[in-house]
Amino acid sequence: MKTTGIILHSGLLAFLIGISFALPSTAQAQLLTPSSSDQKHYLIAQSEPDEAYDPFSDYSEFDEDSDEEADVNFFRNGRFLTVGIAAGYRGFTGNFADQYSAAPDFGLYLTYFFDLRLAMSLGFQTGDHNVKFTANDKAVTYSGNVSITSINFDLKYYMNTQNVTRGLADLNPYILGGLGQFYRTYTLSGLDGYSRDSTMGFDIGAGLEIPLMRKKAFLGIQGTYHYVNFSDENKTRVSNGGGTDVLDKPLSGDMYDVLFILGMNF
Template sequence: MKFVQILTLKKILLLFVLTTSLFHQHAYAQEDVDEAFDPFSDYNEFEQDAEEEADINFFKNGRYLTLGFLLGYRGYTEGFSQAYAPALAYGVQFSYFFDLQVAMSLGYSIGDSNVKFKTYTDQNLTNLSNTYTGNVNIQNIDLSIKYYFNTENVTRGLGDLNPYVFGGVGQYIRTYNIAGQLEFNPDQVIGFKVGGGLEIPLLRHRAYLGVQGTYHYVQFPDENNNVFTENKPGGPSPSIVSPSFDGDVYDLSLILGFNF
C-alpha cells in the first residue's frame, strides 16, 4: 500500500513538471512571434530612419539663411509703359529655409523712372493743355514663399542648379516729382508678386549667383482715372491725361547671394 502511494506521488510530480515546461515554451514562442510580426514596430523604425536621413541631408546640403543683393531692369505694362521709361532697380532679400525646398523671404526693392505725359482739356484729346516731365519713384517691401524644385535626378551638371518659384504680398509706395507742379503725396497700396528664378552655387555653396523674374500686380489710386489735376493761375483744374496711368510692374534681376 505504501509503495502504491509513493508511485502515485511520483506520477503527480512528473505531470506537474511536464505541464510547467510546456507552458514556458509556449510563452517564449508567443513572445518571439509578437516581436517578429509587430507591424507598428517596423513602421516606426522605418519612419525614424527616413527622418534621420532627411535631417542628415539637410545638415549636409541645406541652408538656414540667405542674404541676396539684387540689381536689374524694371519695366512696365499698358499705360505705364508709355508714361514711364524703363529704369534700373535694385534691392535686397533675406530668406529663411524651413527645409531643402521651402523658404520664406523678406524683400525690398526700389527704382526711379523718368515720366512724360500730356494733359488735354477735352475728351477727344485734341486740345493740348500741357506736357509734363519728371520722375517717379516706386519702392516695395514684401513677404513671399519660395519653393525650390528637387534636382537630384537631373543630369549631372544641371543637378547643382536651384530653380524655384515664389509668390507673395507687399506694400508698394509710388512718389511723383513733376516739374512745375506742387509736391505730390505718396500713393501707398497693397500689391502681389509672382515669379521664378535660378541659383548657381559659388564658393563651395557658400554663395550663389542668381537670375530672377518678378511680376508685380499693383493697382494705384488713379488706375481707372484718366484725370490729372493741374495747378493753374485760377487754382487747381482737372484735365484729361494721356497716356493713362494704369498697368503693372516687372523686374528682371541678377542676384549675388550668401548662404549661412
C-alpha cells in the first residue's frame, strides 16, 4: 500500500513538472506568433510604362495659380465695356492742309476689354470743313464744304503703371492701331457731279485716361493719325461739269485728330 502511494505521488509530480515545462513554451509561441489583428497590410505601387506621361494631368500648378490670380484681378479691378462721347479737333497734312480748313469733330466710342491690358474699340467720327480750290493759276476758285465721316476699328494696349509713383499709377496710358473706313462728301459752288467718295485707311495713336467717380467714369485724351488715300490723291485735274480745270495744287495728304473722351465704365 505504501509502495502504491509512492508510485502515485511520483507520477503526479512528473505530470505537474511536464505541464510546467510545456506552458512557457506555449506562451512563448503565442507571443512570437502575431495575431491577425496585429498584422499590417502594405500596398505596393505599380507603374505601367504606357502611363508614365499624361499630357492632360501633367501641368504646372504655378501657371494655373497665376492664371487664376489674373482672372480674379480682372474681375475685381478690370472693365468689361466702356461707352464714351468724344469732341475734338481735326487737322490735315500735305496739300490738304492748304485746301481744307481744320475744324472740330465729334464722335462716339465703344470699347470692349479682353483683359486688363488689351481692348478693342469701335469709333464713329464726323466733322465739316471749309474747302477752297484754285485752278488755272488761280483763275478759277472752287469753295464750299467737305464733310468727312469715319468708322474706326482699333486695338488698344494699356501700359502697366504699377511700378511708377502713386500719383501716376492711377492713369491709364495706351497705344492704339487699326483700320478705318472714311467717307468724304463735297458741297462746292460752281462744281457739278463732285459728290461722295470713300477709302480705307490706317490708324495709329496714343491716349491717356483719368479715372473719375471711383473709377466708374473716365476722362480721356487721345491723339490719332489717319493714313488715307482717296481716289483723286496726287491728281491735279477736277471736272467742273463743262470741262476740266487744272488745279494749282494736287490733292494729297492725311488726317489727324485730338479728342477729349468722356466715358462710363461697365
